[in-house]
Amino acid sequence: MSIPTTERRGTALRAVDLVKRFGEGETAVTAVAGVSLGFSRGEFVAVMGPSGSGKSTLMNLLAGLDTPTSGRVMVEDTDLSGLDDRRLTLLRRERIGFIFQAFNLLPTLTAEQNILLPLKLSGRRPDRSLFEEIVGALRLQDRLGHRPSEMSGGQQQRVAVARALLTEPAVVFADEPTGALDVSTGRELLGRLREACTRLGQTIVMVTHDPTAAAYADRVLLLSDGTLHGTIESPTPREILAAMAGMES
Secondary structure (H helix, E strand, O other), X not given: OOOOOOOOXXXXXXXXXXXXXXXXXXXXXXXXXXXXXXXXXXXXXXXXXXXXXXXXXXXXXXXXXXXXXEEEXXXXXXXXXXXXXXXXXXXXXXXXXXXXXXXXXXXXXXXXXXXXXXXXXXXXXXXXXXXXXXXXXXOOHHHOOOOHHHOOHHHHHHHHHHHHXXXXXXXXXXEOOXXXXXXXXXXXXXXXXXXXXXXXXXOEEEEOOOHHHHOOOOEEEEEEOOEEEEEEEOOOXXXXXXXXXXXXX
């Protein structure tokens, strides 16, 4: 099976013949139907598709949050299908990062404490030079002592991004990361994610419905009825809109 990937710096994540069905018999629904994909290290990929296309299900499978009916997901050299619940939990904690539309910060902790929390939970010491680089890139230096209630939505989301990046995961999954932000703040955040790929070599897989957000990615994967409908390299908002219109017509 040929895996579509740029292979620029090795593969951070790949899926082989991935299938996810819900239910059984005549009422079964296939949400993901035989998808094979590869994601290179340092690559920013957006996943788009009409409502019900399977993009959220695909992200959950790739992130190890759900189990495929058949097929495999590989995070670097680890096959998720070979892991029990304990080892899968450890892998998600140490090698996968998450950025959600909801910021998911603990209100009683400062920004710095929220950023460091995953490392503290796993008993790992933070790399202070990397911490300072990420905090500087996200322009959070003057907010580290603030609690979430003392920060704007954009600042809180940047804290969530820093938290995801500091663990140096193989891949970060971003689920509608700008959905709760205004246009200007959302564009600033996307620029910071783009910079994380460029400066830190971070792989990011982002599910979004926004063509402007998707245009920050290196490529856009288009899903329809659980299958890969097409790929747009170096996308522009106009190209994405045209492709989406063609899928929905």
